[in-house]
Amino acid sequence: MSSKAMDQLRSALGECVDIEAAASVLYWDQATHMPEGGAPARGRQLSTLSKIAHEKITNPKMESLLIEAENQCNDFPEDSFEHSFLRVARRNFERAIQVPGSYVKRASQLRCELYDVWTRARPDNDFKRVSSLLKENVALSVEYSSFFKGHAHVADPLIDHADEGMTAEMIKTLFSSLRPSLVNLVKEITDEKPFDDACLRQNFPLQAQWSFGEKIIRKLGYDFSRGRQDKTHHPFMTSFSIGDVRITTRFKEDDLSEGLFSTIHEAGHALYEQGINPEYEGTYLAAGVSAGVHESQSRLWENLVGRSRSFWVYFFPILKEAFPDRFRNLTLDEFYKAINRVEKTLIRTDADEVTYNLHVMLRFDFEMQMLEGKLAVEDLPEAWRERIKSDFGLIVSDDKDGVLQDVHWFSGPVGGVFQGYTIGNVLAAEIFEKVTQAIPDLQDQIAVGNFEGLLNWLTQNVYRHGSKMPAEQLIRNITSGKGLSSKPFLNYIESKYRTLLR
Ligand code: ZN
Secondary structure (H helix, E strand, O other): OOOHHHHHHHHHHHHHHHHHHHHHHHHHHHHHOOOHHHHHHHHHHHHHHHHHHHHHHHOHHHHHHHHHHHHHOOOOOOOOHHHHHHHHHHHHHHHHHHOOHHHHHHHHHHHHHHHHHHHHHOOOOOHHHHHHHHHHHHHHHHHHHHOOOOOOOOOHHHHHHHOOOOOHHHHHHHHHHHHHHHHHHHHHHHHOOOOOOHHHOOOOOHHHHHHHHHHHHHHHOOOHHHOOEEEOOOOOEEEEEOOEEEEEEOOEOOEHHHHHHHHHHHHHHHHHHHOOOHHHOOOOOOOOOOHHHHHHHHHHHHHHHOOOHHHHHHHHHHHHHHOOOOOOOOOHHHHHHHOOOOOOOOOHHHOOOOOHHHHHHHHHHHHHHHHOOOOOHHHHHHHHHHHHHHHHOOOOOOHHHOOOOOOHHHOOOOOOOOHHHHHHHHHHHHHHHHHHHHOOOHHHHHHOOOOHHHHHHHHHHOHHHOOOOOHHHHHHHHOOOOOOOOHHHHHHHHHHHHHHHO
């Protein structure tokens, strides 16, 4: 049963979804195939599309349609499509209406310029070149927050945008439940002789890496008839519809793990989007529900599956065939140790499962301080160096391996981005614990290359729902009411690494 207003609203919002998908195609093209000369026009085209989408969604006609549909459909049960559709439509409308169109355009232009300058400042190791634009970006982020009322912390609206229902306070609590154990474990592991990972740093022909990666993700369940893979500088997943979910990857000839694990990571994001209920197509429900839940899926496939021993029981012989001579004298256990080497390093994206969250905490703390006005942008490189020294005992000699390394602050808001990575790591372990209870022989299935049981469980419990229920409710459902907890993650890494150290 539906109403006329509901149908009209669905079709009007469907146009917004289409415009945003068209913008995503342009982003994807920019990051994969576009010639350099296309850059100035592409920035303009994207900013035009974001302006049109914003105008459409904040149009007074949209609000009256929304009110009418809400009035006609208020007796739909809470678990119905209509109820969720209206909840998400109302949330998106309320968010959009608070933010002036002129701000949307200004922010989009500044961030396009900042990103462009950053792409050159980073290789040139020149923080000064981005510093004044970054300062403006911090101010824009604070301004964004000021459009919303009733929050306790300036970062809350930014966090809520990516991870609905979460606040700065909740993130701080989560981080402090992780940090002491992580610091201890890192110390314990790095005091030992590091695992030898030289086997991963031989010469690996790019075409062979590409084929091997593709073989893996096909086996995991990534559907190439509803997606494709291309090369890029910074790998990402993007969805234009449930029938077209694309991934990108990058390879290094002298480092197997880079391309291998980023391919599995992005495929994990894509399995989520490909698994959404097809009935949600063309609506805002046809998307992963939050940054943290999304990252839980990429990290689950990348780490809990892709860096597990069972996974390589199946894939190690195939790897040996793909790269003849490279692993001739290596045992499965030596390879397993190599891909799980723990090391204090400068770069977040290269970090192992144990040190990774410490990188996230550092960035989150700096975001908070910048938004609170307690850390000036000019002082950021030095603050970064000091924190790396105290957290990792390392010297940052170049800002390109320090404050300039991540694209986030130079292309989007400052605040609300990094917490999703740690929520993802924590949630991945929590979800995997549940799957293991439901499928007691899961590791045996993985060891023979059977991922169907795992994928089906995740599809039924996570993927098919898309954004139908808020992230918090989805997490509560999966965890039998417990909610987000760092315990399963700590149990997982402590038991994994203590076994490895033996
Ligand atoms: Zn990711």
